[in-house]
Amino acid sequence: MRIIELTMDRFDQFAANHPLRNYCQTSAYARLMGEQGFSYDYIGYEDDSHNLVAASLILYKRIGLCRYAYAPRGFLIDYYNADLVASFVKDIVKRCKDRKIVFIKINPEIIIGELDSKKNFAATYNQNVKIIDDLKDLKFKRRREVEPLELIAPRISTYINLKKYDVNKLNEETKDLLNYANRRGLDYEIATSKDINIFYNFIKNETNFNINSLRNLLNIFSKQSMAELILVKVDYKKFLIQAQENYDMELEHNNECNNLIQDNPNEENLNEKMESDKLLLQLKNDIIEATEGLKKGNNDYIAGAIVIKYLNRITILCSGYNKDFKNLYPNYYLYNKLFEIYKDEYDYIDLNGLASDLSSNSKYYEYNQFKLNFNPIIYEFIGEFDIILDEFNFRKLQSRDLIMKELQNFKGL
Numbered sequence: 234m235r236i237i238e239l240t241m242d243r244f245d246q247f248a249a250n251h252p253l254r255n256y257c258q259t260s261a262y263a264r265l266m267g268e269q270g271f272s273y274d275y276i277g278y279e280d281d282s283h284n285l286v287a288a289s290l291i292l293y294k295r296i297g298l299c300r301y302a303y304a305p306r307g308f309l310i311d312y313y314n315a316d317l318v319a320s321f322v323k324d325i326v327k328r329c330k331d332r333k334i335v336f337i338k339i340n341p342e343i344i345i346g347e348l349d350s351k352k353n354f355a356a357t358y359n360q361n362v363k364i365i366d367d368l369k370d371l372k373f374k375r376r377r378e379v380e381p382l383e384l385i386a387p388r389i390s391t392y393i394n395l396k397k398y399d400v401n402k403l404n405e406e407t408k409d410l411l412n413y414a415n416r417r418g419l420d421y422e423i424a425t426s427k428d429i430n431i432f433y434n435f436i437k438n439e440t441n442f443n444i445n446s447l448r449n450l451l452n453i454f455s456k457q458s459m460a461e462l463i464l465v466k467v468d469y470k471k472f473l474i475q476a477q478e479n480y481d482m483e484l485e486h487n488n489e490c491n492n493l494i495q496d497n498p499n500e501e502n503l504n505e506k507m508e509s510d511k512l513l514l515q516l517k518n519d520i521i522e523a524t525e526g527l528k529k530g531n532n533d534y535i536a537g538a539i540v541i542k543y544l545n546r547i548t549i550l551c552s553g554y555n556k557d558f559k560n561l562y563p564n565y566y567l568y569n570k571l572f573e574i575y576k577d578e579y580d581y582i583d584l585n586g587l588a589s590d591l592s593s594n595s596k597y598y599e600y601n602q603f604k605l606n607f608n609p610i611i612y613e614f615i616g617e618f619d620i621i622l623d624e625f626n627f628r629k630l631q632s633r634d635l636i637m638k639e640l641q642n643f644k645g646l
Contacts, residue, residue: 234317236324237277239288244275247288248309249544255342256543257305258290261454266292266305268449269642278310278321286310287321296639299335299626306386307341312364322371326622335626339373340386340617348389348611354591356613364615373618378589381597384617385640387586391609395547395576398607400569407565407606414566416479418472418523421570424462424537426451432462432537435553441641442551447539450550459543460550463574465536465567467558469526476519483512536563538571547575548583568607584609 239247241260248258256262263273271292278287287310292303308325312318329337345365346358365375378388400411424431426448433444454460490506526533536554540547549571554563568584575582584604588597595601621627630636 234281234286234320234324235279236328237279239275239277239285241275243285244277244288244290247277247285248290251288251309253307253309253342254544255306256459256541256548258288258309259459259543260290261457261459262305263290263292265446265450265453268453269446270294276325278324286317291325293332293334294639296335296630296635297633299623299630300333301336301338301636301639302329302334303338305340307339307343312341312343312361312367315367318367319371322620326620330622333623335621335623335630337620337622338385338617340384341615342386343615344612345615346613348613350605350611354611358613361615368618371620373620376617376619378616381588381590381595382586386614386617388616389587389589389611389613391584391587391604391607391611393572393582393584393607393609395572395579395582398572398576403608404606410562410565411569414562416475417519417561418468418470418475419465419535419561419563419566420468420471420532421463421465421567421574424464426455426462428462428464431464431534432539432553435537435555436551439553440551447551451539454541459541461540461542463538463540463567463571464534465554465563465570466532466534467526467561468532469523469529473520473523473527476516476523480513480516480520483509483516487513533558535561536567538567540571540575542575542579545580546583547571547579547581549585551585564603565606572607587611 241263245260248254251258260275263275267273271294273293274291276289276291277285280286287308289304289308289310292305293300294303308318308321310318310321325337341364343361343364344359345361346356348354348356369375376384378384400408403411429444429448429451433447436442437444451460451462487506487509490502490509493502494506534555535558536552538552539550541550549568552564552567554567572582584607587601587604588595590597591601592598627636
């Protein structure tokens with residue numbers, strides 16, 4: 234067995250066919266992180282017959298006078314083959330020690346369990362749990378998640394099976410919110426990196442992303458059709474047409490209610506008339522709002538998301554909305570629209586993380602519940618690991634909180 238340097242094309246080909254394939258182990262991601270100040274290698278591992286049995290994108294960066302290495306989403310290797318993993322890690326460690334690397338970080342995209350939201354998020358763990366001990370035997374230390382969502386990649390994440398997603402199976406409240414949003418003239422468009430300023434205003438106070446890194450991501454990934462910026466807007470012309478149609482329909486229903494009351498003024502008919510009156514008033518206000526919006530001569534952008542497209546999976550990298558339009562539920566419209574847009578060409582959509590504090594009194598409750606309202610599959614991943622090559626300098630960096638600060642700089646990318 235020996236480590237070799239791979240060409241970009243050979244690495245991408247191996248990565249795309251590996252069971253643990255993910256967008257972080259691609260040449261596009263390498264170029265993105267190169268713009269973030271990282272250097273990188275495409276590492277391969279060949280057996281004696283020159284078969285490629287493992288590979289990894291390895292990123293390198295300085296923290297102060299020290300350097301660390303990071304394999305984003307872990308090595309592309311058969312983690313069940315203990316001898317292969319041990320040999321590969323041994324050779325990677327030697328290579329990194331020769332380069333004066335202080336520590337190596339990995340966070341393999343390995344599912345160790347599934348959580349059941351209907352059973353108080355009880356987890357059913359699988360045989361992949363054993364890999365934790367296997368990595369510890371190789372001197373890797375598993376990083377403890379002190380605060381929810383503090384790891385580079387979420388430890389718990391939510392997925393929608395696009396082939397099975399059915400809006401009719403959502404809870405009644407979520408369906409009502411979606412129906413309401415759909416009546417308000419909301420529409421979407423696929424934007425470009427030139428529109429990043431519009432999107433960034435939705436997320437700038439709630440994210441570690443900076444606008445330049447997101448612009449770079451769109452420019453780099455879009456060249457390989459691997460990323461899109463989706464914006465949600467209020468189309469006031471569409472809104473006005475819908476509001477007028479809904480008003481006319483409800484007015485007809487209201488007249489029927491009047492006739493019913495004249496024939497039979499019972500409590501049920503009176504209540505139905507009162508509800509219709511309320512809805513008519515709401516629809517009349519919708520017409521006024523849409524008319525005023527149309528007078529402005531332009532549509533309001535109110536929400537957006539950046540999505541990564543890789544093989545059979547979509548990942549929602551980040552999303553946000555204008556809180557001034559919260560009453561239109563643009564975040565619900567956006568996510569449901571993403572499911573519709575991508576369901577024919579892709580199998581899964583990664584909603585990108587739940588906070589590990591899943592209690593109802595958690596400060597993350599609304600963040601979590603929004604995603605849970607779409608009935609996702611909930612997976613727990615194996616987590617984040619470090620192998621320390623230079624204990625003295627690692628502790629020095631740790632004592633000055635430099636490692637945590639560095640990791641926050643590219644958290645989520």
